Amino acid sequence: MKANYIENFQEWEKDFSFYSEVRVRFSETDMYGHMNNTVSFTYFEQARIDYFRHLGILMPSAGDENMKSIPIVADLQCDYVKQVFFDDVLRIYTKIARVGNSSIDIHYLTKNQKDEICFTGRGTIVQMDPLTGKSVPISDEERARLVSLVI
Incomplete structure (x- = not known):
């Protein structure tokens, strides 16, 4: 397995502790019964939201007029x-x-019920000002908290 964001797979893998579980639905498969390649991104999205909730990182409400920044x-x-x-x-x-x-x-590692690695991933989430569309620095307090979570 060779992904450009993984230098040492064993070291990279051991740093994961949180996971979300999903069951592949029939509608997410093609005529051969295997998962469509776009579905992994939906799974990453749900896992990321679950992870943020687990960490106490609140997702902004779309109706909140006082929103200073949103994660994109x-x-x-x-x-x-x-x-x-x-x-x-x-x-x-x-x-x-x-x-x-x-x-x-954010990095992702997906394993099936046999504990076999099926796919990996990575993505960048940017804090953005919803009015200007420009990136917004993470506060020192939040940054320190997030850095403490990086293994």
């Missing part, structure tokens, strides 16, 4: 290792890999 996905990557099929149970592991000035790099 700046990029997202998936590397496929093993086919996934209808009714497979997947664990989507999620971790913060790096905290930048206004961004957070």
Whole structure:
């Protein structure tokens, strides 16, 4: 397995502790019964939201007029290792890999019910001002808290 964001797979893998579990639905598969390649990104999204909730990072409400910043996905990557099929149970592991000035790099590791690696991924979440569309620095307090979570 070779993804450009993983230097040492064993070291990278051991740093995951949080995961969300999903069961592959029939509607997420193609005529051969394997998961459509776009579904992994939906799983990453749900795992990221679950992870943020677990960490106490609140997602802003769309109706909140006092919102100073919102998290947006700046990029997202998936590397496929093993086919996934209808009714497979997947664990989507999620971790913060790096905290930048206004961004957070998130890494993902997905395993099936046999504990086999199916796909990995990474993405950058940027804190953005909803009025200007420009990135906003993460506060020192929040940055320190996030950095403490990076293993």
